[in-house]
Amino acid sequence: MSTFDSLDLDSRVLQVITELGYETPSSIQAETIPTLLSGRDVVGQAQTGTGKTAAFALPILSNLNLEAKKPQALVLAPTRELAIQVAEAFQRYAAHLPGFHVLPIYGGQSYGPQLSGLRRGAQVIVGTPGRVIDHLDRGSLDLSELTNLVLDEADEMLRMGFIEDVERILRSVPEKRQVALFSATMPNAIRKISQSYLNNPAEISVKNKTATATNISQRYWPVRGVHKLDALTRILEVETFDAMIVFVRTKQLTEELTEKLRARGFSAAAINGDIAQAQRERTIGQLRDGRTDILVATDVAARGLDVDRISHVLNYDIPHDSESYVHRIGRTGRAGRSGEAILFVSPRERGMLRSIEKATKQSITQMELPSVDAVNDQRLARFAQNITDKLESGGLSVFQGLVEEYERTHDVPAAEIAAALASMAQGDQPLLLQPDPEPVEKQRRAPEREITGSDSAVFRVEVGRRNRVTPGALVGALANEGGLSSKRIGHIDIRDEHSLVELPSEIPEDMLRKLSKTQVAGRGLRISRAEGEVLERGGGGGRSGRDKPKPHRKGRNSPRPAENKRPARERG
Numbered sequence: 001m002s003t004f005d006s007l008d009l010d011s012r013v014l015q016v017i018t019e020l021g022y023e024t025p026s027s028i029q030a031e032t033i034p035t036l037l038s039g040r041d042v043v044g045q046a047q048t049g050t051g052k053t054a055a056f057a058l059p060i061l062s063n064l065n066l067e068a069k070k071p072q073a074l075v076l077a078p079t080r081e082l083a084i085q086v087a088e089a090f091q092r093y094a095a096h097l098p099g100f101h102v103l104p105i106y107g108g109q110s111y112g113p114q115l116s117g118l119r120r121g122a123q124v125i126v127g128t129p130g131r132v133i134d135h136l137d138r139g140s141l142d143l144s145e146l147t148n149l150v151l152d153e154a155d156e157m158l159r160m161g162f163i164e165d166v167e168r169i170l171r172s173v174p175e176k177r178q179v180a181l182f183s184a185t186m187p188n189a190i191r192k193i194s195q196s197y198l199n200n201p202a203e204i205s206v207k208n209k210t211a212t213a214t215n216i217s218q219r220y221w222p223v224r225g226v227h228k229l230d231a232l233t234r235i236l237e238v239e240t241f242d243a244m245i246v247f248v249r250t251k252q253l254t255e256e257l258t259e260k261l262r263a264r265g266f267s268a269a270a271i272n273g274d275i276a277q278a279q280r281e282r283t284i285g286q287l288r289d290g291r292t293d294i295l296v297a298t299d300v301a302a303r304g305l306d307v308d309r310i311s312h313v314l315n316y317d318i319p320h321d322s323e324s325y326v327h328r329i330g331r332t333g334r335a336g337r338s339g340e341a342i343l344f345v346s347p348r349e350r351g352m353l354r355s356i357e358k359a360t361k362q363s364i365t366q367m368e369l370p371s372v373d374a375v376n377d378q379r380l381a382r383f384a385q386n387i388t389d390k391l392e393s394g395g396l397s398v399f400q401g402l403v404e405e406y407e408r409t410h411d412v413p414a415a416e417i418a419a420a421l422a423s424m425a426q427g428d429q430p431l432l433l434q435p436d437p438e439p440v441e442k443q444r445r446a447p448e449r450e451i452t453g454s455d456s457a458v459f460r461v462e463v464g465r466r467n468r469v470t471p472g473a474l475v476g477a478l479a480n481e482g483g484l485s486s487k488r489i490g491h492i493d494i495r496d497e498h499s500l501v502e503l504p505s506e507i508p509e510d511m512l513r514k515l516s517k518t519q520v521a522g523r524g525l526r527i528s529r530a531e532g533e534v535l536e537r538g539g540g541g542g543r544s545g546r547d548k549p550k551p552h553r554k555g556r557n558s559p560r561p562a563e564n565k566r567p568a569r570e571r572g
Contacts, residue, residue, distance in 0.1 A: 002030045008037055010062035012096040017058070020092070021249065021273070021299040026051035026323050028206045032180070033059050041201035042180040043194050050206055050359065051321040053089045056150050056180050060124065061090070063147075066099040069121025071141070073148040074173070076129055076166060078156040080106035080480050081351060086152065087126040100124075105141075107131045108480025115140055129157060129165035130476050136172055146173050154183040154190050160486055161472025163189055170197045216333040219367040220343040220353060228316060228344055229257070231369055233264055235314070235342065236294070237378050238370035243287055244312040245305070246296045247319070247328050254296045257316065261294060268294040271301040299324055305331055315343040318352055322359035342367065376432045383422075383431065456490055457505035458535045459512075462526040464497045469520055474501060477520045493535045500535040501527075 003024055004017050025033065028046045035042050036059035046052050060073045077083040087104040094100040103122035105114045107130055114131075118140050125132075125141070135141035149170070151157070157166055170179075170193070179198050183190050194201060221231060232246070248254055251272035261268040269283045269292045280301070286292040288307050297305075299319070313332045319325045325343075333339030343364065345353045357364055390396070403421075407414050463469045471492045478501070479486055490502030515527045 007033045007058075008062075009033070009058055010097075013058055013061050013093060016093050016095045018273070019095075019250070020320070021301075022054075022320075026055075026206075026321060028052050028204065029055045029058075031204045031206070032056065035202045035204070036060070036178065036180060037062065039178060041178055041198040043198065043201045043203045044180065044182045045186055045203075045205040046182060046184070051323065052152075052182050053086055054093065054320070056152075056182070057086075057090050057093050060148050060150075061094050061097060061100075064097070064100070064123050066097060066123065068123065068145065070145040071122060071125045071143060072145060073124045073150070074132070074143065074146055074169075075124070075126040075150040075152055076132065076157065076169065077126060077152045078128065078160050078162060079486070080104075080108055080128060082153065083126045083128055085348075085351065087124075090124050090126070102126060105131050105135060106480065107134075107476050128476065128480075129162040129169060130473060132169055133165050136169070143173050146177055149173055149177055149179045151179070151181040151183075151193075154181050154193070155185045155187060156486075158187060158189050160475050161470055162476075163193070164470070165472065167193065167197075215337070216329055216339040216341050218329070218341045218343070218362060218364045220345050220364050221367050221369055222350075223344050223346040229260060231344070232261075232314065232316065234370040234375050236261075236266060237375050239312065239340075241293075241340070242311040243290075243292075243307065243309045244294050244314060245302065245310055245328075245331055246294060246314045246316050247302070248296060248298060249317040251298060253317075254298060254301070258296045261296070266294055267292050268296060270296045272298050273301055275301065299328065302328070302331065307331075308337070310339075311337075312340045312342065315341070318343060318345060318349045322356045325356050326360060379431060455505055456502050457507075458530040458533065459501050459503050459507075459527050460530040460533065461499050461501060461520075462497075463520050463523050464495050464499050466496055467520075467523055469494060469499065473520050474499065477518045477525065478503070478515065491535055500530055500533060502535060 004014060004022060007025065007030075009017070024030075028044060028050045029052075032042055032044055032052070032055040036056060042056075044052060044055070046055075056075075064072055075083075075086055077086055083104045083106045087102050090102040091100075094102070101117075101120070101122040102124040103114070103117040103126070105117075105125060105127040107128055114135070118135065127135075132141065136143070151166060154166070157163060179201070181190070181194055181198065181201070223231070236244070246257065248257060251274055254270040254272045258268045258270040269286065271280050271283055275283070283292065283295070284305065284307065287295050288309065290309070295302075296316075310332045313329045315325070315328060319328060329339070329341035332341065343353070343356075353364065403414060403417050406412065406417055461474065463474075471494065474492055475486055475489055478489055488504050492502070493500040512527055516525055518525050
């Protein structure tokens, strides 16, 4: 098995990988990184969650000229959420590269910050196809010194109607450049792009071998309102567990979280890459024999850890990829025993949750955080049990005499004296949790799912074929401005003066007003519910393809026909 040390990465990039707790490269990383470092084009077939972002980001960062300010790498992503996620990954991996800048550009955001960022200079641009073309048309994006182009989730860009934009960008970049194309599936249109625009690419196909044991129950808690530490405390107080590993991302957090748990009365210990082997073995021995119940660890520190009494694994920080998740939760459920896995997921990490579910082919159930009443019931029960245990242990005669003497001389009931002694023993830590504050009423978004005829409605937008609008432009605008998943945008019927779009029927009026102001093809959508018009359903994965111009493929750098040029506009 290869290691990151053997992949010839820049030493500063390798340092970050070590600090992040990465142990060995995933399958896609082990095959892709050496190929890209050698300068060869790549076609990679891999699901999201297999670590493919690092597979292309690490070699790009290792070969950057940090003195140059013009873009040297361009990553195309189908959605603004993925563009932001990829840009953040580049920033994280470049922590020790002075002078590095990455800039995400996508529709739905004003041009001002993007234009400022482009003027300042960035070595890596991560963008959605429509907005990249807009900047090319404006002359604000200079790709003359581009050396690397990545097409991330190419099949999703095809499904969203962006493939013509992708081809135009491919024709706009220098002929001598390295291209990496990643796609979960390989439809004919994606294979044609590979054959037309990539130079003798290495084909790398990684099938997910990630699987979780069926005897491990998996749950997640959506991080909101309650702080993660408070949420962890509630779970530890109410959940019945034997021993638990709490996984965090950084060495520093292992120490900080351990101290906070100890201050709250839990038996916790930390292990990380800085801890000496002898101390590591002592800590694991204490976990094994029951002197420690909670181990706070990084991925690299937990390598080879096998303790039968571990009943729970809690992912305090979500892992970077699905393979890491599988390795983490595999620490429980050993030798046929049942195990519990809990995952904390922030709103921005929901995509990673879906990737883990897809890769492991298992659904992760949302859990309810233990209520204040449940926590307080447990605390009161423990308080009563502690009294019982102490009474049964005996040896209280001295203290009993002191209490009786105090009761006689101060004329204070024994119950009040006992309460004062209990308060002294409790210290500054409150015995009971305070009730949660009343939640602020907010509009709840409907769960993302494929829309069907029973929960969809037809909407009219005031742009059509004469405005040269495309299904991809409409999808991008609706997704970026309205926050709708592309899965929730159904069929699109583009007509001469307007278009009809199938959307969820429950869209609130305030969102419709916001969408109405969105610019597509230089015009406002002015979206409204269609009255009396019937949407004609075309092919192409739920989008009507009747208005799409035929693809133009005369060569890598051949110009696009003049009639197909489109003005700058708000798009995905």
